[in-house]
Amino acid sequence: MRPRVGVVLAAGRSQRLSAVTRDGSKALIRLGGVTLVERAVRGLLVCGLEEVIVVVGYHAGPVAAIVNNVSPGRVRAIFAEGWEAGNGTSLAAAEPFVVDEELFVLVTADHVFGEGALAGLMAVGDPAVLVDEAPGPDAWGAGTRVRLVDGMALAFGKQLPDPSIDCGAFVLPHRIFEYQRMAAAAGDTSLAGAVTALAAAELLLATPLSPGTWWHDVDTPADVPLVRGLLRRSLKKESDGPISRRLNRPISTRISMALAPLRLSPNLVSFLALLLGASAALLLGLGYGIVGGIVVHLTSVIDGVDGEVARLQLRAGPAGAFLDGLLDRMADAAILAGLGVWALTESTDALALILTVGATTGAMLSMASKDRIAALGLPPPPEQPMGYLLGGRDGRLLIVAVGAVVGQPLLALGAVVLTSVVSLGLRAFFVWSGAGRSN
Template sequence: MRAVILAAGQGYRIRLLSKGKPKCLIRLLGLTILERIVYACRAAGVREFLIVLGFEGEKIRRFLGDGSRQGVKITYLPCPHWEKGNGVSLHAAKRHIRRGEKFLVLMSDHLVQPELLQRFVEEAADCPHSLMAYDDRMSELPNANEATKVRIGSRGDILKVGKGLRRYQGADCGVFAFTPLIFKCLEEAFAISRFTLSDGLDFLIRRRAIRGFHIGNFYWQDIDSRFDLSIARYKILSRLNTGKEGWVSRVINRRFSNQITKRLINYNITPNMVSISSFLVAIVSAILFIVKMPFSAGLIAQFSSILDGVDGELARAKFHVSPFGGYMDSILDRYADLFLIFGMSAYVYSRQPTGTVLLISFIALMGAPMSMLCKEKFYSAFGVPFIPDQMDGWTRHLPANRDGRLFIIMVSGILDQVLYGLLALGIITNFQTLYRLFSVKRMKLKTTD
């Protein structure tokens, strides 16, 4: 499905902030609003864009170019009479839309979560009519008064749209999928001197040719003010974590990693650079253990753990997620773990050169890669991802994930109880592996019953 982005408007209220640039070129966490919209569409499978230009349109064209940098194709449609209303802007796309083509329409100042677009595109492809997204969380909207309200019929069709509606079920999110019928409706509105998209919608509604799409808990936001921008910044940052992290990561690391991500995002630093930095910081920690500075080693290990969260956050914030990035990060993390345990072992052994120390070190080394191995092998053997919350029983509370293991290393370094740290690592990781072996066996018996 192709997308039309309406980027002609001026955005009065925010003009001061945008310094003469169109609103959609304001930067938000390292990317302009318009780039965020394009990337969100790309994540939903959209590869071709028609961007309608009006106010300072050349700046937009110069900034985005033909889209090759974003991995998409962009065509620009200058619209001389855009000031009449956004219906006129949309109408500029008419001659580029093919007969019977269904197309997305988005506003250049409305941020939309990629997952929302993905679901919307799927639904639009199945629906013979036009589709518009609405949000029923009215109390949570920052500017509920100014929102365009939507009244929905019992069968999901749109009955009425307008700012002044008394009875309504939700607010318009500025996300549409239209058939070319919309152009005829816009022309009917133009004929009675009404020029907004809402006016065109009225004629589509009379034909009963548009349905509502309830967005549920997905995020979208109309950016109208400096205040909106800071809310958006907060919302985007709080969505950067996958939810699969361990509790150390959720409770401790995330506070720091979000702050680091927020600062790094404005620089030309790739997630892979951060992964490599996290690895190097772990090596520094291992060396500090070896040269008998366990306190600093422990702190540095925890810093490496925090950085290990930043790469993923940065990748997601910049829509830069790559399979290779995930692959390299995994391999480097395993090496970092092993070097850290080696550093700890060398430290303990230099003070207590006994066979017991070597044995404990060996057991800790052995367990280090097992958590990941179990999960990855599970996926390739059974074809479904391993979900620790469902399959690890009470052992899911053990700090056997990477964030938990590095936390143990930090604590044992700070308290100068490194041998106990090794012992804890060895017991926890190997015990969990054993537990998983048995829980997977049980699970398998259940499915064949």
């Protein structure tokens, strides 16, 4: 069975980080606009947990205030008496709140997980610990090492010589509280003590970190910029086209990180991007090719920011994606119309109009056909070739920007028509050859 409840340990103080926290709680360090404790909570909710209990201690008031705001009714803070003794004691405070759960998830607030890093652990359905089997030397040096035998974790400890370390994420049975009391009676009030006692007596699966995901423990001031960088780089998407990947994302992710502390709504950012696109359209329509082209490229860069901000703050959802898609397409149409109005001054009117409608249709269909393929339940065609043919949004806006800067609106429209036709043809070909195979 999948666990239903998560526990986040956010009670501890960190003297090593006092330069960053100014002696406040480590759980309140903001990365990408979100405090560590909120990121931990949202990370668990995104994984499908129904309820999250956050154990607070040091600077309990400010931490609880943030926690109780995340998703009232699903998330709440509880205070751990004697949290100073160690995070094993903090864990003990959660016992009355998970009394009905066969299994629950445990993470500590100072561990940051990349998208999907916890998914494997959640799916196991048995007591388990997430382990990093190939940590970097710094992480290994600071980490709690795990002795692994046959896929089971047998012991935990900072002094073990083993190469694997635990990632601070567990699926635990209710009996962990008995083991915690045993360890505490023996003088060990740490979480590692409780988990070691469990692993010695019962089977504890070691779930390896999924490839392509990441985690990091925020322990020293040097970790803060490091995790910020990891977060920023994780905003890229597999499906990004080549222009987006090389030209746009390096800029847009930095903008997103810079905007993050403002906690703008991603939907507001989507509207601002449309406004920028409309400005580009106006400039192009008035024949200001160079400025217009630059603003078109800016629109292309800003295109990524709404989604990045949403993912950075774990607030991404289908309704936002729907709005983003709709507004992007409107911006594209406006930009192409602007280019068309400019082109009217340079060619026969009918040609300019037909090319503009063709380019608009191509732009709309190249995006719509992907959705239609998904809606019809067909296997998705590879997007790589479309990207290199500049058939994606990133390529299309680059063509428009370059065409505008060099003062060739009609040529740019024609090029958009051409790349759209080729990309659509390719996509249709993949659908048909795929349909042929599956029959």
